[in-house]
Amino acid sequence: MSVFFECQGAKLHYGNSAAPLTVLEDISLSIRQGERVALLGKSGSGKSTLLGHMREQLISQCAWCPQQPALVQQLSLFHNIYTGGLTRHSHLANLRNLFFPSAAVQQEIGAIAEQLQLQQQLWKKAGELSGGQQQRVGIGRALYQRRRALLADEPVSALDAEQGRLLLTSFLAQHDTSVIALHHVELALSLCDRVIGLADGKIVIDAASKSLQLHDLTQLYQ
Numbered sequence: 001m002s003v004f005f006e007c008q009g010a011k012l013h014y015g016n017s018a019a020p021l022t023v024l025e026d027i028s029l030s031i032r033q034g035e036r037v038a039l040l041g042k043s044g045s046g047k048s049t050l051l052g053h054m055r056e057q058l059i060s061q062c063a064w065c066p067q068q069p070a071l072v073q074q075l076s077l078f079h080n081i082y083t084g085g086l087t088r089h090s091h092l093a094n095l096r097n098l099f100f101p102s103a104a105v106q107q108e109i110g111a112i113a114e115q116l117q118l119q120q121q122l123w124k125k126a127g128e129l130s131g132g133q134q135q136r137v138g139i140g141r142a143l144y145q146r147r148r149a150l151l152a153d154e155p156v157s158a159l160d161a162e163q164g165r166l167l168l169t170s171f172l173a174q175h176d177t178s179v180i181a182l183h184h185v186e187l188a189l190s191l192c193d194r195v196i197g198l199a200d201g202k203i204v205i206d207a208a209s210k211s212l213q214l215h216d217l218t219q220l221y222q
């Protein structure tokens with residue numbers, strides 16, 4: 001399998017100021033196409049920083065699902081999902097779909113909303129949705145980017161365990177390579193094939209999920 005992402009001895013910072021904060025040091029990592037990788041670590045350990053670095057390198061290849069969906073609150077769920085496909089359509093098509101969405105686009109986005117169990121809310125304004133519903137719209141927007149690879153930052157953190165598992169399973173199945181920051185260690189072990197654990201500014205675990213037990217991960221959260 002070919003390499004999807006690679007870095008050697010990288011020092012990763014938070015922010016772009018004159019004095020950026022070093023979050024991760026001496027990061028060496030190789031991810032192959034086809035892998036499903038979970039990034040684990042306690043809050044502030046650098047999962048988003050690592051994902052941000054990957055995104056900088058892979059921006060044109062990956063769907064992106066950020067931790068905060070930052071939806072356009074005045075626009076409908078339909079239109080917010082549509083923004084995931086803006087770069088795939090012409091300016092004229094984008095303008096037309098803003099006011100008079102084509103039947104084909106309505107069908108595509110309707111199918112995504114159905115997967116997310118949001119079909120009843122399709123024309124509701126994003127600002128009128130709950131936190132969990134907004135998070136699902138963020139997943140829908142990433143799906144509508146129609147990329148083969150996915151970078152996602154805690155995409156199901158606001159959902160209950162069962163719904164989170166179902167949606168994450170489907171989200172992963174629609175991409176051939178995924179790197180996902182997660183808080184739920186059980187989801188990481190059962191749905192991803194590799195776990196990268198961050199602590200103290202370093203990678204402290206990098207192993208196949210099937211070789212790990214829950215207790216192997218407790219060191220990440222001490």
Ligand SMILES: Nc1ncnc2c1ncn2[C@@H]1O[C@H](COP(=O)(O)OP(=O)(O)OP(=O)(O)O)[C@@H](O)[C@H]1O
Nearest residue numbers: 014021023041042043044045046047048049050067
């Ligand atoms: N808004 C911010 N302002 C200043 N420093 C920040 C900010 N966000 C993150 N940092 C710094 O960067 C470090 C890494 O943060 P990062 O968001 O990458 O961690 P994380 O593992 O994704 O956390 P979480 O699980 O809470 O999202 C933090 O420990 C903190 O020192």
